[in-house]
Amino acid sequence: MTAEQLDVAKRFIDYHTKEYGFEKANVEFRLGKIEQLTDDPGLKTNSFDVIVSNCVVNLSPDKKKVLQQVYEILKPGGEFYFSDVYADQPVPEELRQNKVLWGECLSGAICVSDLISGALDAGFTQPILVSKQPIGVNNDELQKLLGAIKFTSCTYRLFKNKPAEESTSVNDKFGALVTYQTPIIHYENEFQFSQAITFKLNSEPQYLNTELVKMLRLSRYSEHFKFDSITDEKQIPNVTEQVIDQPVSNEQSSSSCCCCPGTC
Numbered sequence: 001m002t003a004e005q006l007d008v009a010k011r012f013i014d015y016h017t018k019e020y021g022f023e024k025a026n027v028e029f030r031l032g033k034i035e036q037l038t039d040d041p042g043l044k045t046n047s048f049d050v051i052v053s054n055c056v057v058n059l060s061p062d063k064k065k066v067l068q069q070v071y072e073i074l075k076p077g078g079e080f081y082f083s084d085v086y087a088d089q090p091v092p093e094e095l096r097q098n099k100v101l102w103g104e105c106l107s108g109a110i111c112v113s114d115l116i117s118g119a120l121d122a123g124f125t126q127p128i129l130v131s132k133q134p135i136g137v138n139n140d141e142l143q144k145l146l147g148a149i150k151f152t153s154c155t156y157r158l159f160k161n162k163p164a165e166e167s168t169s170v171n172d173k174f175g176a177l178v179t180y181q182t183p184i185i186h187y188e189n190e191f192q193f194s195q196a197i198t199f200k201l202n203s204e205p206q207y208l209n210t211e212l213v214k215m216l217r218l219s220r221y222s223e224h225f226k227f228d229s230i231t232d233e234k235q236i237p238n239v240t241e242q243v244i245d246q247p248v249s250n251e252q253s254s255s256s257c258c259c260c261p262g263t264c
């Protein structure tokens, strides 16, 4: 983000305030780097419910620091909901130094395994995959440089869970049956928690395994759900294993998920 980009954003505050029917602006723009959120823009620790980002983390020179900083400024229970570009193998240093590939949001991409370790090291829960699509590189010259490296556009939820003692004492060692019972604003009919799990309001409860139920119980969404712990192993429904990651779909990335190379 540059000062010039910020000036453009600021010029449109009044327009959007009127367009969305607010009396006063409800946004504020601050200049800063995503890996220095508590420094330059002076964002306070434990102060945000949700942080969203689209196609910025890959451009940061220090992804681990991004995750640490985002974790620090989220409130307990808060969520980092973000789309970005991932590579299926480490991108060699000479490609990372290529300014065009970097600017196209390709050579700064990390592997999902690095996202997982960075997230866990920062204190987040296991990343929850919400969507994943392959990215095509529609430029022969760039494709030649990239060789066999494949890219995907993925959206993940990372939760900064509340401390366990803040919730009632529960035993979810066999998981729980979970009902979506109080609507989340804008998701009145259904709520897509992950690529594999969509809750329908006041519909059949869904089984969540121990790890997922803990994540949801200690997240900002918990008050919208009813949790019925499973007390006997024999009551665990016969569901396929609830994996956190999912195979890639065949659809190519659309701009709603993340930016596409060649559009930056």
Ligand SMILES: C[S@@+](CC[C@H](N)C(=O)[O-])C[C@H]1O[C@@H](n2cnc3c(N)ncnc32)[C@H](O)[C@@H]1O
Pocket: 001, 002, 005, 032, 033, 034, 035, 053, 054, 055, 056, 059, 060, 061, 105, 259, 264
């Ligand atoms: C691909 S664009 C995405 C912009 C916007 N999020 C969107 O969805 O349209 C990447 C943006 O990240 C900004 N950027 C690059 N490195 C950054 C960093 N370290 N911290 C914050 N922003 C950065 C760039 O200036 C650019 O505006």
